[in-house]
């Protein structure tokens with residue numbers, strides 16, 4: 001018998017798998033429900049999809065056989081203009097996800113430490129482990145605010161290189177207070193603020209204007225949520241200018257596809273139209289909060305994002321997720337500490353939200 005060869009690095013073998021969302025057709029088949037009948041409120045996607053102009057532009061491109069611009073110049077120019085920043089500060093990624101990994105790849109040596117504040121977006125800890133970092137977890141307070149004293153002493157004790165904070169945070173939708181931000185950014189650490197949902201928050205929350213004041217601050221953005229381009233994979237980061245050449249050197253040369261860049265460019269050119277859709281989602285979020293308040297066994301958290309986290313009382317959150325799923329309504333359940341009695345509902349169209357509320361009301365009778 002031949003000896004089984006093991007070529008895989010041990011820390012990758014040991015890595016717990018990230019739990020992504022199942023593709024719609026797989027779920028539809030599993031549930032025996034037509035995929036067009038599924039009400040997808042589980043991945044914080046944009047229920048309106050991309051602008052119609054995106055579909056038009058994508059159907060007209062005649063250069064799909066040519067590699068994309070490795071420097072994504074067109075979209076970087078537009079973003080630089082939009083944020084009133086030099087183009088040298090902006091790096092484009094295949095989603096913010098790629099940039100989270102890229103930052104770690106250029107910053108971390110094996111054994112370096114990063115700080116993570118769960119419950120939060122799972123990729124920070126996942127990519128940290130993938131990059132052989134030690135992940136120092138400083139759990140949030142029960143209301144999901146940051147535990148500042150614990151964070152400050154963790155930085156002192158462990159001397160981590162990096163800290164990741166989503167603003168607003170996924171899964172609860174809370175934002176970082178100005179006071180917390182100022183205390184954190186003044187620590188000897190590279191602070192990455194992930195603004196994947198910032199367009200859904202109150203005006204003035206973005207930390208991009210602070211970039212020029214702090215050489216240890218990075219802000220990430222994505223076109224997945226507000227612009228409805230999750231399937232095309234495009235996001236960007238605003239970096240201290242001296243980091244950009246290193247990121248450009250370390251990234252895959254053709255990381256952003258021709259289609260993704262063109263879609264982002266046309267969206268930026270029709271920004272006010274995309275913003276109108278964001279405003280509709282915010283309006284729907286506020287209406288859904290009112291509707292959810294009528295479900296006596298759910299309690300909601302205020303949200304500055306395109307989702308609402310709900311605590312499920314007197315019944316199991318997993319069963320609520322399953323019960324909704326059997327009716328074709330998909331919401332997110334996390335089997336994780338601090339979240340196992342919660343579900344997260346992404347904001348849909350008015351019709352989608354009504355269907356969800358109806359299904360929840362029906363479950364109240366059980």
Ligand SMILES: Cc1ncc(COP(=O)(O)O)c(C=O)c1O
Pocket residue numbers: 043044094095096097098121166169170194196221222223224230234235
């Ligand atoms: C906080 C946060 N950051 C980043 C992402 C991923 O963004 P992208 O689709 O651009 O990779 C998500 C997706 O759910 C998220 O919740």
